[in-house]
Amino acid sequence: MHIVHDSLAGTLESSDAVVRVSPLPTLEVTVVSTVEAQFGAQIRAVVAETLDALAVESGRVVVEDKGALDCTLRARVQAAVARACDEPLDWSAL
Structure with missing residues (x-):
């Protein structure tokens, strides 16, 4: 995605967490x-995998985390990226 x-x-x-893209x-x-x-290492791994x-x-x-669970981090990264791109997100790939 671009x-x-x-x-x-x-x-x-x-x-x-707040994710800025x-x-x-x-x-x-x-x-x-x-x-x-x-x-810290787990947060970075979840963000990288997503x-x-x-x-x-x-x-x-940029991720500003306040103790979010992994599922919350994934959702925030997905939402921020989806909003930042002009192309549709393939939700089935996630």
């Missing part, structure tokens, strides 16, 4: 989390 717009998904409430020639992922010490499943090869992805 990111062409800035987009946002999620909230900064406890147990949620914007166009960039390369792929850049930044994670800021209140539970970075315990779950971006791979969506075939995102470029763009800036």
Whole structure:
């Protein structure tokens, strides 16, 4: 998928995350989390797996996590990417 717009998904409430996506020639992922010490590697893995499943090869992805579960992180990344692309999302691939 090709990111062409800035987009946002999620909230900064406890147990949620905000994912911001914007166009960039390369792929850049930044994670800021209140539970970075315990779950930083897992959060990065979930974000990377979700971006791979969506075939995102470029763009800036910023995740501000407030203790979200993996399923919430996946949903926020999917929603932000879907909003940032002009092409339809193939939900069956996820």
